[in-house]
Amino acid sequence: MTRPILRFEGNDLARRIGAVFAENVHDLVEKVDMEPGGYEAGFFHTSTVRHPNTCYYDSVWSRDAGRGLIELSRLGFQREAEAAAGYLLRNLNKGDHWGRTTSPNDSCGYEADGNALVLLGIANVWKMSGDKEKLGAEYLKAAEPVVKWLEHEMRGNPLGCLLPCISELSGNPSTPYTVTAVFPNYALKMALEGLLEMARAVHSPLEGKLASLEKELTEAMDSRLVAGAQPSNTPAGCWLNGLDGRDGRPYEFSDWDFTSWPVWHWTRQLPFVLQPDLGSMALRQDRQLAVHQKSYAHVLRYMNGNRFFRKYGFVSGSGWTGMGGRHDDTMCGYSQGYMTQAALLSDDVNTYSLLAEGIARLAYDGNVAEDLADERNPWLMHECFSYENYEEGLDHTFGVLKNGRPGLMDNPGDEGNLVQAAEILKVFRLMVGIDDSDPAGLRLMPRLPWEWDAMQAENFPFAALDGSIGRISMELRHDRAARSTSIQVSSSIPLSNLAIRLGPYPKHLRILSGGELEIEQGERCSWVWLRGLNGTDISRTISLW
Numbered sequence: 001m002t003r004p005i006l007r008f009e010g011n012d013l014a015r016r017i018g019a020v021f022a023e024n025v026h027d028l029v030e031k032v033d034m035e036p037g038g039y040e041a042g043f044f045h046t047s048t049v050r051h052p053n054t055c056y057y058d059s060v061w062s063r064d065a066g067r068g069l070i071e072l073s074r075l076g077f078q079r080e081a082e083a084a085a086g087y088l089l090r091n092l093n094k095g096d097h098w099g100r101t102t103s104p105n106d107s108c109g110y111e112a113d114g115n116a117l118v119l120l121g122i123a124n125v126w127k128m129s130g131d132k133e134k135l136g137a138e139y140l141k142a143a144e145p146v147v148k149w150l151e152h153e154m155r156g157n158p159l160g161c162l163l164p165c166i167s168e169l170s171g172n173p174s175t176p177y178t179v180t181a182v183f184p185n186y187a188l189k190m191a192l193e194g195l196l197e198m199a200r201a202v203h204s205p206l207e208g209k210l211a212s213l214e215k216e217l218t219e220a221m222d223s224r225l226v227a228g229a230q231p232s233n234t235p236a237g238c239w240l241n242g243l244d245g246r247d248g249r250p251y252e253f254s255d256w257d258f259t260s261w262p263v264w265h266w267t268r269q270l271p272f273v274l275q276p277d278l279g280s281m282a283l284r285q286d287r288q289l290a291v292h293q294k295s296y297a298h299v300l301r302y303m304n305g306n307r308f309f310r311k312y313g314f315v316s317g318s319g320w321t322g323m324g325g326r327h328d329d330t331m332c333g334y335s336q337g338y339m340t341q342a343a344l345l346s347d348d349v350n351t352y353s354l355l356a357e358g359i360a361r362l363a364y365d366g367n368v369a370e371d372l373a374d375e376r377n378p379w380l381m382h383e384c385f386s387y388e389n390y391e392e393g394l395d396h397t398f399g400v401l402k403n404g405r406p407g408l409m410d411n412p413g414d415e416g417n418l419v420q421a422a423e424i425l426k427v428f429r430l431m432v433g434i435d436d437s438d439p440a441g442l443r444l445m446p447r448l449p450w451e452w453d454a455m456q457a458e459n460f461p462f463a464a465l466d467g468s469i470g471r472i473s474m475e476l477r478h479d480r481a482a483r484s485t486s487i488q489v490s491s492s493i494p495l496s497n498l499a500i501r502l503g504p505y506p507k508h509l510r511i512l513s514g515g516e517l518e519i520e521q522g523e524r525c526s527w528v529w530l531r532g533l534n535g536t537d538i539s540r541t542i543s544l545w
Helices: 011-028 062-075 078-090 112-127 132-155 182-202 208-226 273-277 289-303 307-312 332-345 347-364 387-391 418-432
Strands: 005-010 179-181 242-244 452-461 469-479 484-505 518-521 524-542
Touching: 005 011, 011 347, 011 418, 062 078, 062 112, 078 112, 078 132, 112 132, 112 182, 112 273, 132 182, 132 208, 179 182, 182 208, 182 347, 273 289, 273 307, 273 332, 273 418, 289 332, 307 347, 307 387, 332 347, 332 418, 347 418, 387 418, 418 452
Parallel strands: none
Antiparallel strands: 005 452, 179 242, 452 469, 469 484, 484 524, 518 524
């Protein structure tokens, strides 16, 4: 098995990441049942193993499986990804779509983002496969009932051609009413784009329907899900969390298992973090760009209001207002993962430097003398955390304070929870920055935190322009003391018109030597582009003197 390896050099937290990446990748792959036994082939376990307290080992959650499919494919584990995709397409347990889980007796209804992420995952499995014609036709035929269900739901929505949602990521997973929410709908937009690429490649009759739905969905999001048209706590020009299916007003207080909390400044209002799931490592320069940027600034203001964010780089999914006593405020993927991905895509170097080190702090609990929760691997991500426990030197994977906080849900954190851990693997994929979405050629956009000196990435796959799959290895080194940067790239297949972005550098950057270089001046830093590179082995050094 060819597996990707990732190492960072710099401070202690940088060096820790290599083990965090390796252990969570291994855990991701191990979750797919490949051998005959008590589970159907391709069963994608949500928890790592059966363990006491909170555990989802016997379940395939649609959202978790979708995110897992994307990361399996993008990290090069195609055998497991195709097995899991096959399982999901054989188990449309709601007849023409997936439930919250894929269990035959799932009584939870459906989750909109779960269905969207499974479809997006299937598009990624196809994208990273070696037999696109045959696999694409099979996948589209099996997914056609889901597409028809989506079309029926969208066209029947009085709030516009948008998908009505029941979902954790909408804030209403246990309500009898729907919320037309931005995060699941943006996930669906990405899924439709991915399926459309597949349909065009294999000349599927679904092509027209997919193109029409994606166009109408994008227009409806722009006209209905941006704050400003109705009275709202969300600043004008930002993404709303969603619209209440009962009255069409902005849905700004969640209703979840007899709890309620504000949802006008939470991480689910940063839907652009889904763009890398189609291979892009930079924010799209499209008509929604300004909304994404304003939404990021809005959520970031709330994050900066708490010492755990400023001091440790820890994130709250709700912007520190709490989630009505639930643990989900400090979840690994929906909170830490989404905000770090958003900071990376925004090239907000100060913030992503802080948040990447926050991941390293949360991931490792091998230095905790007193375990409060089941612990099997000191580097695996958990579902949720207690930041107060971290500050006290206690087991920070536990869902409650050891000394208690009245009303907080007791959840030990489910070590290795699939979606939460996979969102963190996506963070590392963004830091490596292999962008295969540009028709002009491959782009490498690695992002190092300020005080991390080097990145070594080995065996990371990419989809070439001709549809073949290659693997990239690269080593990026900053010698900050000498104001020098070097990069070495090797590819398993020849590269044509490769572009490499180096950095980050201080915002004030003028003097450069080392060939034809292009400076990109960002809001928070500068980058340097090398363009028009060709071959299988490329090495460059630039000096900023």
